Ligand code: FES
């Protein structure tokens with residue numbers, strides 16, 4: 001099944017055009033904010049100007065009196081039901097869900113960060129809604145606030161959540177800790193240590209949040225919003241936010257303008273639902289870009305220390321990771337992001353002794369969450385520099401050091417004790433090294449470079465899950481049915497947020513059923529139509545939903561073959577189906593089209609009628625880890641501290657590229673985000689007030705077309721027996737290796753390390769000055 | 776606040792709309808006329824998602840007061856293609872894999888149109904510079920730049936591929 005050469009496939013392995021992109025190029029695609037329902041109102045949210053304040057009183061009378069205003073709501077109008085913004089948390093096993101803090105309300109009587117939600121209005125249009133916000137009068141009692149997680153742990157620090165004794169939001173011991181760390185480090189030949197922190201990177205999906213909610217006359221709620229996991233959002237809305245039951249919620253996901261993890265959380269849907277309930281009309285809540293920057297989603301800032309022990313022969317003897325995580329004002333993804341950081345960071349290298357611990361702390365900063373990579377880019381920035389330090393202490397080439405110590409097939413995967421099935425990491429490292437010119441450009445440790453402009457190369461490796469098996473609930477179901485003309489609908493529930501999953505699943509299903517790609521329609525985006533699925537995250541959709549689609553497709557094919565055999569009067573064993581035609585393998589002139597079989601099944605006037613369809617399922621406690629090596633070549637100007645990236649190489653263990661063009665695009669886009677994370681992107685928060693300073697694209701610097709260096713993507717295909725046609729996940733991975741590879745290249749070029757992201761020219765100059773090698 | 780009736784000529788078609796002086800072109804296009812292909816990404820002129828062509832030149836609809844665009848020719852993404860098919864620039868974006876989530880795409884495509892109208896044979900550097908005001912969070916721009924190069928070649932060839 002998995003080792004056929006590409007030429008045996010009709011759809012798989014080909015860069016076929018995605019079904020959804022033409023409509024996106026013509027403006028015909030409908031995103032949530034583009035949808036208008038009859039009688040619909042526009043909702044807007046009033047946010048707090050204070051980082052920590054008790055709401056003493058709210059006077060809504062002037063706002064309510066404004067013509068065109070249908071409702072103004074405050075904390076007094078919402079259910080007193082706590083929930084977490086992380087709808088992904090619904091997939092946690094019960095014992096883990098219990099450690100999630102249900103600290104969020106639709107609207108609260110206390111503001112915990114600048115931008116926290118205080119009140120909301122629904123009005124006939126955006127302009128009236130805006131005017132109404134200005135007319136709401138709020139009396140605040142401003143409270144002392146805390147903006148640094150270390151300060152928040154100090155005795156006497158302001159406590160962010162009422163009724164809590166301190167700001168410790170949670171503690172996680174890595175579940176796979178083992179061995180005697182102190183003894184192992186004491187007996188190691190060398191110990192490498194690196195400490196640092198990552199920035200609060202914004203997901204910055206280009207489509208701002210928007211949500212529409214509408215209740216019908218029977219009390220059933222329909223929501224339209226860009227959710228990455230609609231079925232879990234449906235549950236959270238029906239069971240946590242309101243107490244109406246999952247069956248009373250229908251979730252529709254229109255076109256989604258990027259997710260990158262932000263849409264694993266509730267956006268404004270609960271407010272839209274509340275406003276719609278109060279007004280009895282559909283309400284669309286809109287969010288400005290500035291509010292998004294001041295809001296409830298960013299990569300979590302984590303301060304970490306990693307120590308790596310190494311033996312005489314360069315073998316790793318122990319790894320320790322210590323994580324301090326700034327949750328911001330609400331818990332959201334704090335627990336899961338910290339757990340996944342340790343799994344992926346501690347799960348890539350072989351080590352007999354492992355210890356990881358994470359502490360999550362509340363502050364009055366905006367709520368953090370999970371972004372693409374989900375802990376992996378956070379941990380890898382620290383680990384991969386610690387590994388280079390260890391390699392230097394052993395006098396080993398970073399390439400050789402990683403080849404020697406990385407886990408491989410049969411060894412435990414990042415979520416132990418599952419074993420790694422396939423691992424093309426060595427091949428990724430070798431091909432990536434050739435592409436960057438490692439042997440020509442890396443001249444050994446302390447290769448004393450001179451001059452103003454100094455070049456260097458660096459590398460990084462990672463492992464990431466292809467699905468959440470072992471950690472979260474992990475299953476998907478696909479339904480495939482054949483219409484009378486031999487075309488098929490494949491009903492599945494990924495979130496198409498730009499990655500091209502609709503086309504990929506159609507390619508898998510077409511190949512599995514023997515249909516033409518253009519004859520398979522992927523149907524998604526409506527929980528009333530699709531079966532339960534945990535959604536799109538954990539780089540899982542191609543692997544997990546792909547497996548479900550392939551299972552359904554193969555069952556459809558079997559039914560087609562069986563009925564065709566009867567129509568042709570031959571044995572079914574000798575038949576195959578390809579490109580929409582059933583044929584005898586021994587004599588391909590004997591055959592019948594799938595359309596005829598499908599039509600005959602429905603228009604059957606005897607007793608054997610059948611609308612040909614099948615359901616397929618994927619469920620696994622395994623997550624099929626994928627691997628990747630990243631390389632960077634940079635040039636640093638030691639007089640200005642400016643780093644110019646000359647080239648990035650990403651070599652990914654893809655198993656099988658179902659659609660090479662979309663995989664490349666995914667890795668290139670990830671690399672661009674990784675480059676921003678490495679060098680420019682930072683949600684800067686004023687340490688005195690808690691105000692986000694970089695709350696626009698003018699101040700939060702994402703890369704433009706002008707800033708992109710050459711990116712070379714290498715797809716290493718070693719089909720995994722558990723993936724659809726051998727495919728593994730890729731979605732999140734392009735981002736992870738970039739920052740550590742650049743950081744290691746900086747050390748190669750200039751002999752300095754920067755301990756926090758982004759690596760700005762100021763930080764480089766400071767490091768050079770401290771090193772005594774500056775201009 | 777004086778309301779008045781203004782005429783907008785969008786994609787060759789006239790529309791009469793009640794406008795107030797402070798209303799923005801993006802809201803008139805999206806809410807009054809119902810052409811929602813023009814996207815709101817930032818409202819501040821920083822992202823280019825709202826780009827439309829005003830007499831052939833790219834402008835940010837989020838910063839343009841609606842009244843300043845009345846009686847002048849506007850092109851939105853809905854008006855680029857002739858008939859039901861794709862414009863060669865749109866086709867090039869599709870073929871190159873330059874569309875991921877598609878939210879930046881209307882602005883990217885219209886900015887490309889303005890570039891190629893003014894410079895039919897741009898260098899890679901000229902393409903990147905012209906597109907620098909249009910942010911894309913998904914693609915890393917690699918395939919967008921390729922799409923623009925390929926569209927330029929196709930258009931120079933009279934639209935044939
Ligand atoms: S929405 Fe107009 S430039 Fe961003």
Ligand code: FES
Nearest residue numbers: 876879911912913
């Ligand atoms: S394709 Fe998503 S922002 Fe450009």
